[in-house]
Amino acid sequence: MGQYLYKLPDIGEGVVEAEITAWHVAVGDTVEEEAPIADAMTDKATIELTSPVDGVIESIACEEGDLLPVGSVLVTIRTEGDVAEEVETADIEPEAPPPPEPQESADDNEPDSVAEDVTPLSTIVSAIGSASAVPKPDTPPVPRRSSDGPALASPAVRKRARALSIDLAALGGSGPNGRITHADLDAMLQSGHTRPAAPAAISTPAKPAPSAPPTSQTEDAQPGETRIKIIGLRRVIAQRMQEAKRNIPHFTYVEEIDVTELEAFRARANLKSGDDAPKLTVLPLLIKALSQTLLDWPQFNARYYDDAGYVSRYDALNLGIATQTDLGLIVPVVKDAGNLSMWDIAHDIARLAEAARTNTLSKSDLEGATTTLTSLGPLGGIVTTPVINRPEVAIFGPNKIRQVFVPDETGAPVLRKKMNFSVSCDHRVIDGYDAAKMVAELRARLEDPVTIFLE
Template identity: 45%
Template sequence: MGIHIIKMPDIGEGIAEVELVGWHVKAGDTVVEDQILADVMTDKATVEVPSPVSGVVVALGGEIGEVMAVGSELIRLEVEGPGNAGLVSASVETAEATPVVEAPKPVTATQASVTQDAPVATTPVASATRSAQVIPMRSAAVQGAIARPTGAKPLASPAVRKRAWELGIELQYVPASGPVGQITHQDLDAYIRQPAASAGDARAVPRATVHDDERIDDIPVIGLRRKIAQKMQEAKRRIPHFTYVEELDVTELENLRSKLNQEYGEDKGKLTLLPFIARAMVLAIRDFPQMNARYDDDAEIIHRYGAVHLGVATQTETGLMVPVVRHADQLDMWQVASETVRLARVARENRATRDELSGSTITLTSLGPLGGIMATPVINHPEVAIVGVNRIVERPVIKDGAVVARKMMNLSSSFDHRVVDGMDAAQFIQRIRTLLECPALLFVEVL
C-alpha cells in the first residue's frame, strides 16, 4: 500500500489560487476513479475535481472557504502500490514547480460567479509546502448523524437547502427526522447546537453563542456569496454610479402580450415582460451604442461592442448569477424568452457553463412582483449600464383630459458616469419608453 497525493489542479487561464467550497468525501471514505472529490471556485466558475485513482481517503488538505494555491495538496489517498508521495516530497524539497504528479482528469465547469471579471480573492493563500505534510483527519459529522452512502444526496426542501447554504452547513452530515427521511428546519437547529466533533472539525458550521433566549450565529462568507460580495464591492468602489428612474405606461404592451400569448403561446411559448424590454434595449442601443460597452479602467479603454450580449440577472438558491443571452440583437422575442428560461434553469441547477455566465455587454435585472416602485441597481462591472424593471401597478392616470385606469411601471437604470453622460442616459431610457409605450414599434425594422 502507498500514499497518493492529489494536488489542486491547474484550471488554466493564469489562475494561481482557488477557493475550496465543498467536499464530496471525508476521511475514511473509499473512492473510485473519476469520482468527484471536491468543488473549487475560481474567479470565473465553480468546477468539480475528480479523482484520478481509486483508494481510501487518508486526509483532507483544506477547510471549506479556504483559498488554496494551485499545486498545493488537496487530498491524500491510500492506494494499491507505491503511490506518489515520495515524488511529491522530492519536488517540494528541490523548490521546483509543483505540477500535479498524476494529473486529474479535466475538471468540469458547473457554476459561475457573477461575471468573468470578478476580482481575485485576497484571502491569504495556503502554502504549497503543506503538500509534504500529512493533514490530520477532520471529523465531518457530529455524534448521532445519519451515515449516507458516498455521493448520496440528502433530502431537503429548497427552503431548508437555502438556509443551510446561508449558515454554511453541509446537509450531508445533518441527521434527518422527516417522515420520508428529509431534513427539516428543526434538524438544522439541532445540528447547530451540537458541539463540533473536534477542534479541527471540517464542517463549515457557524459558531453559535447561546445565552438564555439569545443566539448569535456567525455565518462564514464563502463560495459564491464571497464572490458576489467582492464583485459588488469592486463595482461600487470603481464605478461612479448614477441612477435614472422613468415611469412608463405599459397598458398597451400588456394587452399586446396577452394577445400574443393567446395566439401563439402553445406553439412558441409564453412571453413575459422581459423579452419585450430586451427587444426595446436592443433597438435603443442602435441609437446609443455607447451603452453596449465595457470599460477597462486600468488601461483606460472603452470596448464598444457591435453584438448585444445581454446579461439577465437571475436569483438562485446560492446567490445572484448573470447568465448571458448571446447575440440578443439577432433573436426574436420568443427566442430571447426561450433562451432566458433555459439559462435561468441551468443557473439554478448549478449546471451553467463558464461561457454561459460571462461576457455580457449590458445587463437587464428585475425583481418581478417584488420589484418595488424604484431601485438603484449596481452595474455589472466592467459594463457601463444596467436596466432595472420595477413592478407594474394599475392606478388612475389623466389621459386626454380624463381620469382612466392604466398599468404603470418604472424603469430604474444605473450608468457609469465616467463613460455615460446624464443626457445620453436619459435619452436612452426615453427611447426605450417610446418603444414600450407603442409596442408595435418593436416589430418594425427601419432600413
C-alpha cells in the first residue's frame, strides 16, 4: 500500500500555472489508469488530465476555478502493489505551506504569527467570557511543535485546519516525521485548544484587511439574485480585456466598402466549386485581400512588447480568427494566410471553427497569432469597436453586409451591397493616418476583387 503524488504536468512552453476548471473525481473515488481526473486550462489551451495509475483518490489540491502551479501536487492516489513512482506515506514531500493568516497584535512591530508563542487559552477565555473553550480534564494533551520550519501536512489537512481556525504552526504532528494528520486536528478539537484566526484577547480594534471587498460584495445572495463564479475561459477573457484596455490607448477607424462585386464573385465561385469544397463565405476573400494589403503596411501585423520597449513586425500573416463557442470567445490561428489560396483559407477556417466548438483545438492551433480578425457574420451590426488582443497592435472587424440604394451617374437609385469595416489600433505605434491609408488600399482590392488574384 502506498501513495502516488500526481503533479500538474508541464502543459506547454512558458506555462507556469493552470486553472482547474472541472473535477471529474472526488475524495474516496476509485479511479482506473487513464480515467479522467480534471480539466486544466491555461492561456493557450484546455486539456483533460487522466490518472496515471489505478487507486483511490485520497486528496485533491484545490476547488474548481483555482489556479495551480505547474509541478504542484494535483491529487494524491492511494495505490496497491508496486507502482512506479509510488511514494510511501513517510516519504511524501510536504506541500509548501500557504502564507500565515494575518494576525493583529497590540504592538504593530510584533510579527503576525509566532509558532511557539500561542496566546494562552485562559487569556482567550477571559476575554470572550466563554467557559466552553476550557479543556476537558480527561482529554489527551495536544502535541506541541518541537522544531522550527513549516508544519508538515497534506492539502486536505491544511484546508480543514483553516476552516476550523486551527494554527498548524503551533501544533505537533503524530504522523511520520512529525506530519500533522486529521487525528491531530480531532485531538485539538477535543481539547478545546483551537486558535482563532484573530485572537479575541487583543484590546485594540482589529484593522480591516486593505484588500477586503466591500460589504455589499460579501453579503449573501438576495432573493432573485443568481451568482456565477468567474472561472475558466471567461476569467481569462476578463483578465485579457482588462489588461488591454488598461495598457493600450485604442482608437478605431471605420470605412464603408461596396462589396457588390465581391459578393457576385463569391456566388460564381461557389457554383463552380467541387462537392468536397466548403461553402465560400466573404471571410476567405477578405483575409486574402488583407494579407496582400499588410505587405505594404507591416506595422499592423505586429506585436508591441511595451515592457521591453520594442515592436516585432512579421513577414507571415498568422491571423487569429475570433470564434464564439459555448464556453466563450476562442481565437484559433490561420497560419501563413498570405501563402494560402482562398479555398485553403476556407478549409482552415471550417476546421478551426469545428475544433473550437468541440473543444479539440491543438496547442499549435492557438499559438502564434500576429494580428486578429473578429467577425459576427450576419450579426455583425453596423459598426464594431473591437478590443485589441495584447500584445498585438491591431484587430480587424468586418460588419454585416447590408443592401442600400445609391444613385448612379444619372441619379437613378441602384441597389448595392455595403459593408462597414473597422480596425482598432494601438495609438502608441500606429497613427490614424496609417489606418486610413491602409483601409483605403484594402477597400480598393475588395471593391474590385479581380485585383486580389493578379498579385
